Amino acid sequence: MAAQQAENDYFANEPPPRDLPANTTLARAFIGRHAAGGRRVVLVTSGGTTVPLETQTVRYIDNFSAGTRGATSAEYFLAHGYAVVFLHRQFSLLPYSRHYSHNTRSFLDYMREERGRVVVDAQHQAEMLRVLREYAAAKRDDRLLILSYVTITEYLWNLREVAKLMRPLGPSAIFYLAAAVSDFFVPQDRMVEHKIQSNEEFLALGRAPSAKPPAARTEGKSLIIDLEPVPKFLKQLVDGWAPDAMIVSFKLETDPALLVKKAQYALNKYAHHLVIGNLLHTRKWEVVFVSELDGEKWIRVPRSRRTKSFSGVQSLVGSADHAAKMDSFEADES
Template structure:
């Protein structure tokens, strides 16, 4: 059978290993993979030698391209708030952080000023210069370079920006933060697999904090069109039939799409039907094949229906055999989450709610809420500041158990 006529197997019938092999065979690696591999290897090796714990934080949404020369794609709402915020608190807890994020989503530290209803320039002013003072006293208006004052942070933002800047400079000076971008779901999966393999020497000191909103569906590369999907059924124009005005005289004027509104509205619109395949569930492969032995794997489950949150989290935990699912509802994700774990000995599920105290809730004006904007409730305490210390405790217990098991095995 010719290669072009090859029929793709259903990933539902493949083993996890076969699904992995097939997916990475039909989807080419991103051009940046090798560069990121080298940067990550140097970063990881340094912290293996120092004995420091290292966490891979994934953040932001993944796109699903509809064309190989991508113009159109499927996306989700994730801005990377959870991941960027969590990365800062992991650094505060002494972890080194690889931050694998959707390109142009929120970044640790800069998020304080980029994710704001104010323009970033509103945080700054131009200070006065000596030449400006002298020229103003003489009544002259000089526009030369000597009149340029220094750029300064406005007084009301000084304390906040100083604190954030010091934290960022500390992480950078001590090489504790490596930032790597992705865009598509395929790029994300290539990067995740590569980084997990590189982290193997870390052993139990490795932690995976999978906060990225990963697409569940994709279009296989061999089924993807090359060029932009057209939005009209404009008939092709033959050069030999054009009249002096450049219009094809063989085509009725009312059949030519011009881009303007038709005098009579159409009775039906054009439909774009997209045939998507499920992305293989690689979380099981991460736990059983890619990640270091004894490492901790944490994933998130976001739901909108409160009745499904716990059951869906328990299903994910059971299906993929990782260590913890952090469940959260879209409407309350900034106020509360639930840790869903499973006892290895008994198989029973355990729940632990993490909640921001009600006394820490205030009214915030001028920001855009998911419900449409205006004044809305916003916690003063970032819930990630409560999540990460609890995770560190759980991770410490796993490390101690691994060390105990190694000692007993000798």
């Protein structure tokens, strides 16, 4: 009851994104088409969520996530025949193109000119052909729907709408929630309209005429940010929005002593299928699966298979030849 009230309050107070109707129309058609064809559908969420401090947003809080986990996992789901709704943070990594973007190397470095035509360098042919074929197959079958969000509120509106559309799929729907979702935010009724001023002479001008004090404001020369907790909607997803679906959530921590405890806590609290735990600095090569069925199970990329990149250590998950190497991946369980 309290969770339902929190949901009602949140969505009554936080306005939906402008592109929500367009996203919902696309998702309804996509899910309906694949459900009719008997295909399994997965919603993959990916990337960070921002917390705007002003309605006309100049400043916002963000987090570290690049969308590597989500984009990479989406490729695996597609390779296994799923239809994927990829709900991602705008401009974060995308399936397939991630191999050639967000890199210190430009995608143009993979190509050269030959007799007035653009060709891919010989050394990249095999890998690019493999990626291109996978991408073309997903496109040909229309199995990848890409939706985007920027803020925490846009993310939650999209998640709720897509989840409700997937509800009729029952157990053949999967939710794979890899996005790094903000725990705190500025509610609409505590947000200033205009850019927060640092010059004391202009302070009052930026303030919204509200009964509540603005959540982000300057006091003297300091910026004070007083955020409120984002309601935990996993419970609503599990119990209400898509009760029969398989739900996989992620848990990120920085303290190794807390990771498994918190993953188990989430599993007990929300009673869904699987929590995948990871630590910030080792997330690219080790994760822990925590489930009712199997308890705690670590999966590690062996040290010898972690690759180096020009920017330092790079994981298999982030590297261009990741998928090929993962084919021969040996799980090192402990």
